[in-house]
Amino acid sequence: ADIYEVADGQRLGQGQVEGAPDSVLMLADRLATDVLRVILRKGDGEVPRIDLASVTTASFPALKAYLEGEVLFRRSDFDASIEAYRRAVEADSTFALAYYRLSEAYGWSESIWSESAGEMLERAARLAHRLPERDALFVRASLALHRFTLDGLEPMRQAVRKYPEDPEAWFLLGDTYYHLGQAALVSLEETERALTRAVEIEPRFMPYRIHPVDLAFWHADSALAAQRIDDYQRLAPDAGFAHTSRRAFALAFGDSAVHAQARAGLNTLEVAEIWRLQGYFFHPRHAAERETVLNTTRRRDDVLKTRALIRLFDASMTRGRLQEGLEYLADPMTAADGRVCGVYEVHIRGLPVTDERLESTLAFSEHDTIPRTGMLCIGAYAADRGRWADHSGAVENLRRQAQSALGVGDSAEAGFYAALAQALEGYALWKRGQPDAALRTLTNAQPNASAAALDWLGLTHAEPVRWWLGQLYLELDRPRDAEPYFRSLWWDPLAHYYLGTIYEEQQEFDRARDAYSYFVESWRDADPELRPLVERGRRGLIRVTGVRRE
Known part of the structure; x- marks a missing residue:
């Protein structure tokens, strides 16, 4: 096929494909790609694969x-x-696929919570009926993820079975695991498999490579992080992500001189980039780096300070520095819901906190306006104290907020509040001696209740419902059923301690050793009042070290 410029008739080049007569549609897609390579003047590795069925625009511009x-x-x-995608939707306001990609670009450029990303994704969803089945499924799954619901999870699991060689299907599944896997009881290993499968299929599509770099940091694997950063930088040397990941690597794995230089350079960065760095440092081994980045952020930006203080509490807890964490929560700039759930986390894990602190933070008031998981924690504390009128008041508060959300057409928000109310009712059943009924109610509520906490609090493990279920199953002498709940608390050292006890009882000694090691290493500098617990973990580690199942 000869290719000409319409305006002046100039010949731009030629596209040619060959194949069997029964493969006309595939050949048309390949020819379209060849033609576009000429028009866009790009090399073989730069032009995207074209699926003509997905391109629903009749506008060439x-x-x-x-x-x-x-x-x-x-x-x-x-x-x-x-900028390019915006020109596309300006030229054709019904171009669903361009809105979808525009939302993704905003999500990467700003954040998954980006208002612009959400707006473009909503528009794509309204036009999804114009798309082929596969693309419409991806749009709806992406919208579910943006809303932080699990509604897109099962469709994406079905998608990778239906389209096993489709990299976008694997990436969207992995991206859902990455952001919501804890709520879905998905392991980091499952997340890794989905995301790396997308890279294997489409290695030059650079967005697929970003989260696997994050995962290498989350595993505290310096060799893997270096390899993945090198691969990324070799293929996209000018991308901003490459520079950010290099800074993160210097902070996490650099020698003393490199680390000091990277730390000194934080003050020269934009606040948004500093904030982005903290997402690399969830592993307890990198808690000090996370604290450095978060403290730099809160000194530079009052808006982010409230979120930074909650995450600083979280980083302190991953190191067993309870008193330091409580000091962060006491800062008047800490968001109220984060303060409430942080103190409740300490309480529910059986760690020492004064009654005065508990009462001043967690006592119920019918005038409370604390959102989402904050009210769950207040109601649960009331149940712990046998204050059933206060517990009922918290349940009613959550149900009112669910109705308010429905009243403004926000079904996702309403679902979160309804799940939190149901979880609080399930917790009451447990505390009133009805464990079987509690299991049914809590299990039903858990996915949405957990997703609500991950979205709202942004903490790595301060979400009570999975902890309740893990402890309830242990109480019922069902450790195998408890295991997925503790395992879903990806970076929680105390959850790893309980995993160690479970695996040891099941004679899975290698897994027990890994879990105990994670806990002992994470809390090696724990506060004095927590050291007896660390010692129990150390004794467990000694018991399982060198033992192999016959």
């Missing part, structure tokens, strides 16, 4: 802008791709 955006997006130039 819209299509050309969209494909320019695809070239930029695939090499992680998100800001530039946003």
Whole structure:
């Protein structure tokens, strides 16, 4: 096929494909890609794969802008791709696929909570009926993830079975695991498998490589992090992500001189980039780096300070520094719901906290306006104290908020509040001596209740419902059923202690050793009042070290 410029008739080049007569549609897609390579003047590795069935626009300017955006997006130039995708939807306001990609670009450029990302994704969802089944499924699953619900999880699991060689299907499944896997009781290993499968299928699509780098940090694996950063930088040397990940590597794994230089350089960065760095440092081994980044953020930005203080509490807890964590919660700038759930986390894990602190933080008031999981924690504390009128008041508060959300058409928010109310009712059943009924109620409420906490608090493990279920199963002498709940608390050292006891009882000594080691290493500098617990973990580690199941 000869290719000409319409305006002046100039010949731009030629596209040619060959194949069997029964493969016409596939050949048409390949020819379209060849033609676009000529039009966009790009090399073989730069032009995106074209599925003509997904391209629902009749506007050539819209299509050309969209494909320019695809070239930029695939090499992680998100800001530039946003401009291209915007031109596409300006040229054709019904171009569903361009809205979808625009939302993704905003999500990477800003955050998963980006208002612009949400707005573009809502528009794509309204136009999804114009798309083929596969693409419509991806749009709806992405919208579910943006809303932090698990509604897209099972459709994406079905998608990778239906389209096993589709990298986008694997990435969307992995991305859902990455953000909501804890609520879905998914392990880090399952998350890793889904995300790396997308890279294996489409290695030059750079956005697929970003989360696998994060996961290498989350495993505290310096060799794997270095390899993945090198691979990324080799393919996209100018991408901003490459520079950010290099800074994170210097902070996490650099020698003393490199670390000091990277730390000194934090003050030269934009606040948004500093904040982005803290997402690399969830592993307890990197808690000190996380604290450094978060403290730099809160000194520079009053808006982010409230969120930074909650995460600083979280980082302190991963190191067993209870008193330091409580001091962060006491800061008047700490968000009220984070303060409430942080203190409740300490209480529910059986760690020492004064009655005065508990009462001043967790006592119920019918005038409370604390949102989401904060009210769950207040109601649960009331149940712990046998204050059933206060517990009922907390349940009613959550149900009113669910109705209010429905009244403004926010079904996702209403679902979160309804699940939290149901979880609180399940907790009361447990405390009133009805464990079987409690299990049914809590299990039903857990996915949405956990997702609500992950979305709202942004903490790595301060979410009570999975902890309740793990402890309830242990109380019922069902350790195998408790295991997924503790395992889903990815970076919680105390959850790893309980995993160690479970695996030891099941004679899975290698797994017990890994779990005990994680706990003991994480809390090696714990506060004095926590050291007896660390010693129990150390004795468990000694028991299982060198033991193999016959």
